[in-house]
Amino acid sequence: MMILILEKMIEEGNPAFSCSWESARLGKAGFLAHSRLFVLYTVLKPNFWLRSIHMKVLITGGAGFIGSHLAEACLKRGDEVYIIDDLSTGSENNINSFREDERFRGRFFVTIGSIFDHETMLELTGISDVVFHMAAAVGVRYILKNPLESIRINIQGTEKVLELCAKFKKKVLIASSSEVYGKHLHAPLVETDNIIYGPSDKFRWSYAASKLMDEFTALAYFRTKGLKVIVARLFNTVGPRQTGAYGMVIPRFAEQALTHEPLTVYGDGNQTRTFTYVKDVVKALIALMENEETPGEVFNIGGTEEITILELAQKIIRASGSASAIERIPYSEAFEKDFEDMQRRVPGIEKIKTAVGFEPETDLDTILERVIADVKKKKGL
Numbered sequence: 001m002m003i004l005i006l007e008k009m010i011e012e013g014n015p016a017f018s019c020s021w022e023s024a025r026l027g028k029a030g031f032l033a034h035s036r037l038f039v040l041y042t043v044l045k046p047n048f049w050l051r052s053i054h055m056k057v058l059i060t061g062g063a064g065f066i067g068s069h070l071a072e073a074c075l076k077r078g079d080e081v082y083i084i085d086d087l088s089t090g091s092e093n094n095i096n097s098f099r100e101d102e103r104f105r106g107r108f109f110v111t112i113g114s115i116f117d118h119e120t121m122l123e124l125t126g127i128s129d130v131v132f133h134m135a136a137a138v139g140v141r142y143i144l145k146n147p148l149e150s151i152r153i154n155i156q157g158t159e160k161v162l163e164l165c166a167k168f169k170k171k172v173l174i175a176s177s178s179e180v181y182g183k184h185l186h187a188p189l190v191e192t193d194n195i196i197y198g199p200s201d202k203f204r205w206s207y208a209a210s211k212l213m214d215e216f217t218a219l220a221y222f223r224t225k226g227l228k229v230i231v232a233r234l235f236n237t238v239g240p241r242q243t244g245a246y247g248m249v250i251p252r253f254a255e256q257a258l259t260h261e262p263l264t265v266y267g268d269g270n271q272t273r274t275f276t277y278v279k280d281v282v283k284a285l286i287a288l289m290e291n292e293e294t295p296g297e298v299f300n301i302g303g304t305e306e307i308t309i310l311e312l313a314q315k316i317i318r319a320s321g322s323a324s325a326i327e328r329i330p331y332s333e334a335f336e337k338d339f340e341d342m343q344r345r346v347p348g349i350e351k352i353k354t355a356v357g358f359e360p361e362t363d364l365d366t367i368l369e370r371v372i373a374d375v376k377k378k379k380g381l
């Protein structure tokens with residue numbers, strides 16, 4: 001029980017555990033109180049010290065959907081967090097709720113700028129202990145609209161981050177994507193599977209190929225320069241703050257359902273996906289970063305509850321009490337002529353489970369409840 005209370009205090013960023021300057025501010029009484037809590041916790045959970053060493057964390061794309069949740073989780077652990085984001089798909093709204101938070105005062109630093117700004121990245125990488133590289137051109141719809149810029153951000157941007165991490169010998173995690181697997185039909189997809197793409201005039205594959213190139217580059221830095229780099233292949237990650245603007249299916253359906261518009265299902269709707277709650281994903285990212293055995297390896301991160309997109313649409317209509325209909329739209333209309341979708345996308349998660357004990361904790365119904373509440377709040381419904 002005592003461990004649970006103390007863990008809750010740490011998780012919530014309670015000042016009693018948040019940082020050493022806080023104990024200095026509280027004077028002798030505060031210092032003694034802190035010391036007792038730490039001693040008690042250390043006795044109850046001896047590996048606490050390993051987990052509690054506060055880090056300087058740089059998150060590229062930190063005002064994005066996943067990046068902002070990661071920043072918040074690191075702040076709650078007591079880390080000092082630096083983010084850089086050019087707000088191309090991210091938003092300051094994603095970080096405003098904790099930007100002004102008293103608990104994080106003096107520990108959260110935001111740079112609105114690009115990872116291509118060499119001087120800024122030099123400084124930020126230099127002062128950080130570890131780097132989470134989340135910045136990217138994300139989502140097939142965005143990539144089809146901005147093909148050249150997307151390739152540049154995903155390939156040259158990642159190379160830039162890796163180069164600086166190698167220069168300063170900083171451990172780095174690269175966010176890759178389940179898209180890299182391409183058009184497989186089998187499930188689950190495991191890290192050692194082959195990769196199958198369509199031809200290069202079908203631009204939807206450029207996202208997959210650019211993320212795959214990131215993985216090759218990261219692993220080459222590991223092999224040739226000894227850079228501690230971890231590759232995280234994220235499957236569909238969902239939760240509050242995700243925008244439906246770039247085609248992400250759950251927020252898009254939730255917005256359509258709540259405004260009683262038809263839910264637009266692409267293709268026949270029999271394609272399947274799994275969805276993982278963003279806070280579960282963030283836990284996995286932090287665990288991968290903390291583990292000494294993970295560098296040089298690729299890990300799937302995803303959920304295992306497979307659902308067709310048609311069933312998902314029906315579920316969202318029910319969960320939001322909507323009167324919306326479902327409208328099927330051919331892929332060629334929704335995206336481009338001869339658009340190819342991945343029919344199944346289910347991760348094998350044995351590798352990450354064995355390495356860091358990751359298992360998704362939040363079920364789809366709970367995820368949908370939270371996303372619907374978030375969309376309602378954003379839309380003032």
Ligand SMILES: NC(=O)c1ccc[n+]([C@@H]2O[C@H](COP(=O)([O-])OP(=O)(O)OC[C@H]3O[C@@H](n4cnc5c(N)ncnc54)[C@H](O)[C@@H]3O)[C@@H](O)[C@H]2O)c1
Nearest residue numbers: 061064065066085086087088089090114115135136234237
């Ligand atoms: N959300 C998912 O389901 C999912 C699935 C697979 C992989 N990923 C990967 O996870 C990472 C984060 O994705 P997300 O869903 O949070 O998307 P997101 O669009 O919300 O986050 C990406 C962030 O990067 C920022 N950014 C883009 N170019 C930049 C640049 N040049 N300099 C600085 N910032 C820049 C954007 O403004 C945005 O805030 C990406 O690398 C993405 O490929 C996400």
